[in-house]
Amino acid sequence: MDAYPLAMAADRDIHRIGGALAESSRATGFTLVALTYVAAGLAAAAVVAALRVGHPLLVAFWADVIATLVVFAASMAVANASLYDPYWSVAPPVIAAGWVVWSAxxxxxxxxxxxxxxxxxxxxxxxxxxxxxxxSWRGLSHEDWRYVQLREQRPSGVPWWLVNLAGIQMMPTLVVFAGLLAVWPAVSVTSRPWGPLDVAAVLVTGGAILLEAVSDRQLHRFAGDPVNRGRIVDVGLWRYSRHPNYLGEILFWWGLWLFGLAAAPDWWWTVIGPITMVLLFVFVSVPMMDRRSAARRPGYARHMRHVPALFPRPPRDD
Known part of the structure; x- marks a missing residue:
């Protein structure tokens, strides 16, 4: 029998087995994430029950911290810090919903x-x-490249658990809670009627969500085309901004601040939330992504000179 068909058949079997193992890893990973977040939610609920006579803002803060510690413990147990990744988007609506229930x-x-x-x-x-x-998450075998980099490049003598807890998990939790400070007056102060500032808040927040969605879809489509392998994404929104998805995330938190301002102008100081978001993306997220792209893609340094990091404008010519 010709060896070529046998080799092809063997290759298909290997890919099929590899695909099955990958799906198994994803299923196991998502099951673990779900169980971890259920445990984190129960721990947070216990904190709320124990501190029910306290101010809802402080109660939510401590519940948030305890839930983060639960996720941290699980991430250390399975040696994968990416278990924390969905916390950024899962916790805020839960906290906001709790405040609305309390207010109502x-x-x-x-x-x-x-x-x-x-x-x-x-x-x-x-x-x-x-x-x-x-x-994008492929399961327990997949950890965000930034976490791998932090693990490998951490200073000598600094334990990984401390980097994981402080830099990867607790810091984002605190940054997001700073962003949520404006949500508290937005959902707890009901004396001021709906007004023009609320309309502006809806437009900014909704537009930010749309901006993130469109830019992420354009990125996935570009990266999924084999023709673009190794190329710099410069289509759609990415032609005018190197990180339009980050811009959308920043604008989302500014939109929530506008809701808080509309409900209670005296809470203007919660602007520290969206400002903190700007600082996080400008001085941490954008530089990390740019350094990685510059190391992996020839011509990215030139791309950086011609396309702005966040706020869009037409690309400059040489």
């Missing part, structure tokens, strides 16, 4: 239009962003 006295029928607008926009954002993570 448990009667969601009494919720105001502003409260519903904030909740629905946050839910749409959370579902889309979590789904985007789920599509």
């Amino acid at each position: 006295g448990g009667d969601l029928g009494a919720a105001t239009g502003r409260q519903w607008a904030v909740l629905l926009l946050m839910l749409v954002w959370a579902i889309r962003l979590t789904a985007n993570w789920a599509v």
Whole structure:
């Protein structure tokens, strides 16, 4: 018998087995993530029950911290820090919903239009962003490259658990909670009627979600085409901004701040939330992505000179 058909058949078997193992890893990974987040939710609920007489803002903060510690413990147990990744998008709508329930006295029928607008926009954002993570995560064998880099490049003598807890998990939790500070007045102060600032908040927040969705889809389509392997994404929104998805995320938090400002102008100081988001993306996320792209793709340094990092504009010519 000709060896070529046998080799082809063997190759197909290997790919089939490899695909089955990959799917098994994904299924196992997502099951573990689900169980971890259920445990984190139960731990947070226990904190809420124990501190029920405290201010809802502080109660939510401590529940958030404890839930993060549960996810951290699970990530250390399976040696994969990416278990934390969906926390960024899962926790905020849960916290906001808890505040709405508290504000409405448990009667969601009494919720105001502003409260519903904030909740629905946050839910749409959370579902889309979590789904985007789920599509790209391949299971327990897959850890975000940034975490791998942090593990390999951490200073001598600094334990990995500390880097994982402080830099990968607790820091984002605190940054997101800073962003949520504006959501508290937006969903708890109901004395001010719906106004022009609310309309602006809807437009900014909804537009931010759309910007993220479109840019992520354009990126996935570009990366999924074998013709573009090794190329720099420069189509659609990516032609005018190197990180339009990051810009969308930043604008989302500014939109939530506008909701808080519309509900309670005295809470203007919660602007520290979206400002913190700007600092995170400008000084951490964008530089890390740019350094990686410059190391992997020839011509990326030139691309950086011609296309802005965040705010779009027509690309410059040589």
